[in-house]
Amino acid sequence: MKTDYDVVVIGAGPAGSLAAKTAAENGLDVLLIEKRQEIGVPVRCAEGVSKEAIQQFVEIDRRWIAAEVVGAKVYAPDGTEIVMGEEMAGNEVGFVLERKIFDRHLARLAAKAGANVLVKTTATGIKRVDGLVEVSMRSMGENFNAKTKIVIGCDGVESRVGKWAGIDTTLKLGEIESCVQYLVTGIDFDPEYTYFWLGKSIAPGGYIWLFPKGNSAANVGIGVLPSMADRSPKEYLDRFMEEVFPEGEVVEVVVGGVPVKGPIETAVADNVMLAGDAARHSDPITGGGIANAMKAGYFAGTVAKEAVEKGDFSAIMLRKYDELWKNDFGKSLHRNKILQQKFIKMDDETLNKLARSIAGYNLGEMSVKKLVLELVKKNPRLLWDIKSLFI
Amino acid sequence: MRRISINRYRCAYCGACVAVCKFDANELVETFLTIHEDKCTLCMACVKTCPMQALEVEE
Incomplete structure (x- = not known):
């Protein structure tokens, strides 16, 4: 087995x-x-992503697209509806992926590009030796080591690579969404839309979502902040299902934790870069992580190349990667963290009032920015403090 | 002695408990969660975070 590499990537998700x-x-x-x-x-994802984000990096393959949507419908606690997105079918802006197939496709693209791939292989530690890194691994029960110039930690929400490298990415109880999702069949909804239900009584510190996976089937899930919820997400979701989709049959359970920490100070250390959920790159408002993970992975790959060319694997050199992701999606992580702090504090009556102020017509574009700008326009006094976030 | 017990019939091996552990006590390898008692301080962060309520303090 080969034991010398330029780069060892830990974790074969999108990042x-x-x-x-x-x-x-x-x-x-x-x-x-x-x-x-x-x-x-097992999948740990609601599988929704913007079409544009995917197209940027891979050619679309129908095998991993479960559904396409034209927009979103958002519900306030009292049922007030906000509609966002294209008004006509045929202008799909979002994909609902089949992650099981999508993730494998991406790994195969990596293999096709020349990367060696090992599954059922866990990193058990990293040690810096003479400016390089020795990665200890256990592969199908056998221990072995490999030497590498750079480690890219893409080991997800439960990342340990960061901890080993001295980057503290521990999440506080207000920085992680505790999530449960059911793949539900036999329910009635318009498959052209994704759906969101908001409210402290429905999902404290988070929301309930529905992402269509074809006709009459959908991912229906919930995220709650452990710092705010007094029951488990499963209990909140079960109550919702009983009220809204009592006819549904659950054919799959998906469970996960989604970082909503906002941008971390640095995602690099000597010889190490973190990307995706490991670097807490998921969005604090939407919880979406696929698009940012793919971008971060791409950035890390390009910086790795530059570092190897220069023979410099120091944190100072790798800060270039920090700059790339911070100047790209880092800004919206920052902005959306502030928005999240504001919105999770609102009581249900305030949310109802906000929703009513913009209910009744289609906002056109499906984005957090568009939604918040409309809300600010109609509620300048209530939202005066977040207005400046978009200027 | 008090310790965190794992209900393996409930655990969905999602890793959320690992992410909130300040003490690096929780380890998830594939579908198998381990809580290293030598590191665990019973701070309860993982118990509160677990989406499935698979973790609890055992007296």
């Missing part, structure tokens, strides 16, 4: 596979490891 693919395409010697025996399962 890891994009990092491995990018580094390999740039001529680096890359090893991509995945602790699970099957890439992509």
Whole structure:
């Protein structure tokens, strides 16, 4: 087995596979490891992503698109509806992915670009030796080590690579959404839309979502902040299902924790970069993580190439990666963290009032920015403090 | 001795408990969660975070 690499990527989700693919395409010697025996399962995701985000990096393949949506319908606690997005079918702006297939596809692209891939292989530690890194791994029960110039940690919400490298990414109880989701069949809804239900009584510190997965089937899930919820997300979701979709049958359960920490100070240390959920790159308002993870993986791959060319793997060199992600989606992580803080404090009556102020017509575009700008326009006094976020 | 017990019939091996552990006591390998008692301080962060209520303090 080969034991010398330029880059070892830990974790084969969207961030890891994009990092491995990018580094390999740039001529680096890359090893991509995945602790699970099957890439992509168990799924821990609501699977919604903007069309544009995916198209930027991969050619669309129908095999991993479960559904396409034209917009979103958002519900306040009293049922007031806000509609966002294209008014006509045929102008789909969002994908609902089949992550099981999508993640494997990305890993195969990494392999095709020249990366070695090992599944059922866990990193058990990293040690810096003479300016390089020794990565200890356990692969199907066998221990082995590999030497590498750079480690890219894409090991998800439960990341340990950061901790090993001295980057503290521990999440506080107000910085993680505790989530449960059901794949539900036999329910009635318009499959052209995704749906969101808001309110402290419905999902404290989070929301309930529905992402269509074809006709009459959908991912229906919930995220709550452990710092605010007094019951488990499963209990809130079960109550909602009984009230709204009593006819549904649950054919799959998905469970996960989603970082909503906002931008971390740095995602690099000597010889190490973190990307995706490991770097807490998921959005504090939407919880969406796929788009940012893919971008971060791509950025990390390009910076790895530059570092190898220069023979400099120091944190100072790798800060270039910090700059790239911060100047890109880092700004919206920052902004949306502030928005999240504001919105989770609102009581249900305030949310109802806000929703009523813009209910009754289509906002056109499906984005947090568009939604908040409309709300600010109609409620300048209530939202005076967030107005400046968008100027 | 007090410790965190894992209900393996409830645990959905999602890793949320690992993310909130300041003490690096929780480890998830594939579907198997381990709580290293030598590191665990019973701070309850993981118990409160678990989406499935699979963790509880055992007296």
